[in-house]
Amino acid sequence: MRRWMGKVLLGIGMVWLTGCAGRAADSFTLEVDLPAGFELKTAANYRPAVGETCTLPQRRGKRPERKLFFTDYTPSASRVSYELLLSETVEGCPLVLANVEFDFTAKWGTRNADIGGDSARIFIRDRLDTPGMPEAGVQQIVGRCQWWFRTLGPVHGIRKILQCRSVDAAGQQQNAKPGGVAQRDQLPGKTLRMVLTVADEERPAFDNNWIAVPGGWKRCRGKSVGDMYAHCNGDKTNFKPIKMPDGRICDVYPSCN
16 A cells, blocks of 8 residues: 555656646746836737747737736835746647836835836847857846936926836946847746846936036026026026925925025
8 A cells, every 4th residue: 555655646746847847948937126116017928939820819808928917116126036938829829938028117206196117128039149048047138227307397396207228238328228138948947037227316307407516406597487498508507496296395406405
């Protein structure tokens, strides 16, 4: 009896291990490093594999070829992780992972409207001409976000815009949105990581509107206090008050000196 049970348990264990090995051979770990105060929606998009003639039916609503993951705001920097299949069959149609989309939303104030957002995308290719997965088994794709500030309305209230851009291997920021490419056959059992950071210093959203001073920036007066555009045009003596997100009226952003 004991010998029979042992064979059964051994058989079950072998099936479980085979299943895990099969899954690992066709999946990888996707990680995203998020700055504090960020929310994330991730979408893994699948399409028919190369050479397949099948097509997915047009739908309204549910899309089984698109898998969504949501991460809520966190007060501190965090890392989220998903296990993604590289291939899948939907309604008899063999699919492969084509790309992964990221939609970032970040808070810059306490009001519901005090948010900014941007996006990123990683494409999964069958073959790359450039080196892909490092020997360590973790391929990192880096992006850096920048908060840009401006004023809006007759009281010149502060508003912020989030802009995220790609960073190359040398640490230089690029003009393109964060993202990159990964080679499909290099991903099984490995880790693909999107690393997102935020620049330490906020910057004016528009040139010729602000003058740098100790403690931050002053908003140029322009033709009058009510001038919405208020270009500096070399005037470094006439400024206007601004309204901070917390309601204070100040002369300098962000120190409110």
